[in-house]
Amino acid sequence: MQSVNVTFPSFTGVELAGTIDRPDAPATAYAVLAHNFAGSRHTPGSSRMSKQLTEHGIATLRFDFQGLGGSKGDFADTSFTQNVEDVVAAAEWLKENYRAPQLLIGHSLGGAAVLRAASEHKMPYLHAVATVGAPFDPAHSVLHYADSVSEADKNGSVTVTLGGKDLVISRAFLEDLASLNPETYLPKLRKALLLVHSPIDQMVGIDNAQTIFRATRYPKSLMSLDKADHLLTKTGTAQRAADIIGTWAKQYIEPEFTPEPTTDDNAISRTARGTRFGDVVRTSNREITTDRPRNNGGRGQGVTSKGLFMSSLATSTSQAIREAAKGMKLDDVRVEVTHITGATFERKITLYGQLNDDQKRTLYAAANTSEIDEILAKRKIVTVHQ
Numbered sequence: 306m307q308s309v310n311v312t313f314p315s316f317t318g319v320e321l322a323g324t325i326d327r328p329d330a331p332a333t334a335y336a337v338l339a340h341n342f343a344g345s346r347h348t349p350g351s352s353r354m355s356k357q358l359t360e361h362g363i364a365t366l367r368f369d370f371q372g373l374g375g376s377k378g379d380f381a382d383t384s385f386t387q388n389v390e391d392v393v394a395a396a397e398w399l400k401e402n403y404r405a406p407q408l409l410i411g412h413s414l415g416g417a418a419v420l421r422a423a424s425e426h427k428m429p430y431l432h433a434v435a436t437v438g439a440p441f442d443p444a445h446s447v448l449h450y451a452d453s454v455s456e457a458d459k460n461g462s463v464t465v466t467l468g469g470k471d472l473v474i475s476r477a478f479l480e481d482l483a484s485l486n487p488e489t490y491l492p493k494l495r496k497a498l499l500l501v502h503s504p505i506d507q508m509v510g511i512d513n514a515q516t517i518f519r520a521t522r523y524p525k526s527l528m529s530l531d532k533a534d535h536l537l538t539k540t541g542t543a544q545r546a547a548d549i550i551g552t553w554a555k556q557y558i559e560p561e562f563t564p565e566p567t568t569d570d571n572a573i574s575r576t577a578r579g580t581r582f583g584d585v586v587r588t589s590n591r592e593i594t595t596d597r598p599r600n601n602g603g604r605g606q607g608v609t610s611k612g613l614f615m616s617s618l619a620t621s622t623s624q625a626i627r628e629a630a631k632g633m634k635l636d637d638v639r640v641e642v643t644h645i646t647g648a649t650f651e652r653k654i655t656l657y658g659q660l661n662d663d664q665k666r667t668l669y670a671a672a673n674t675s676e677i678d679e680i681l682a683k684r685k686i687v688t689v690h691q
Contacts, residue, residue, distance in 0.1 A: 307579025313398040316390035322375030323368030329577035332364035336408035339415030345374030353543035361551025381473035384481040405430035444482040498525040503533035615642040621677040629671035634659040
């Protein structure tokens with residue numbers, strides 16, 4: 306995975322900060338992710354979801370709304386409607402500079418923003434929308450500051466502390482939220498919709514997802530994110546949300562990159578994006594990410610080439626033994642291959658089952674007839690320069 310920091314203009318021209326997380330191989334699709342109320346692109350919900358989506362081949366632009374995180378401007382000068390416009394601005398910028406996003410994702414109030422953006426704006430390249438912990442009524446996101454609302458109404462703004470940071474919420478921001486009626490725009494949504502919500506969410510109850518579900522058209526899905534807090538700070542919850550979204554989105558995304566087809570008799574390796582020695586190896590139409598260990602110039606973010614070799618020897622040995630065990634009471638085979646030094650490897654075989662001594666000798670002998678053993682004995686590598 307490679308993370309690239311970018312900047313782009315907001316709806317009003319203010320510079321917004323973003324990060325694009327891209328998979329090692331070329332992305333099959335792009336997405337835009339909007340963070341929760343008063344959060345940033347670096348909050349756990351945003352950053353962890355975005356990075357995990359690369360495992361599904363999706364490159365995601367996560368960005369900070371005006372006055373938050375690394376974006377310029379003043380949050381007090383913004384409104385929810387402007388946030389919605391900035392979601393569209395992010396999508397358009399991504400389309401012009403990388404590829405058009407087929408998926409919009411929003412967390413909490415960001416979820417409400419992407420719902421409105423997809424309902425009211427023409428984005429023909431957009432295929433699907435996914436939300437996590439989104440409120441039906443965007444005003445819900447500031448209701449827990451109800452005691453301060455009267456102060457904002459009286460003085461024009463109110464300062465609240467969120468995550469140790471003072472944030473000014475203007476009366477105009479609150480008035481904009483109060484003027485919204487989701488029932489007027491949610492039925493207009495013409496994109497596939499996924500609602501991911503925790504049944505134990507204490508900040509935005511799951512009834513919000515149920516209400517959104519009833520207000521929107523098919524195709525739509527509602528998935529439970531069990532044991533998750535609203536901000537997705539609990540270990541693994543943001544990644545699980547991303548896995549749900551990534552798996553669901555595949556049925557609606559049109560792949561913009563198709564990997565080269567491979568068979569059981571060939572393998573294709575390409576450099577992993579953002580790495581010095583990492584590769585994405587494709588064989589049998591499956592991908593394996595490889596890398597060198599940190600002590601050898603790599604980042605340790607994949608299987609080493611030596612590890613691949615030892616793995617192939619171990620699995621090939623196990624298969625040869627099981628093939629030779631026809632009719633025997635062999636329950637399991639454990640093969641451990643260890644690099645000793647140079648070109649010397651140790652292969653340790655453990656057999657489990659009701660086997661007599663003759664049967665064990667037969668199976669141990671079969672280990673030396675594995676496909677990899679034969680290849681090593683008769684190896685011939687022809688290098689072709691293209």
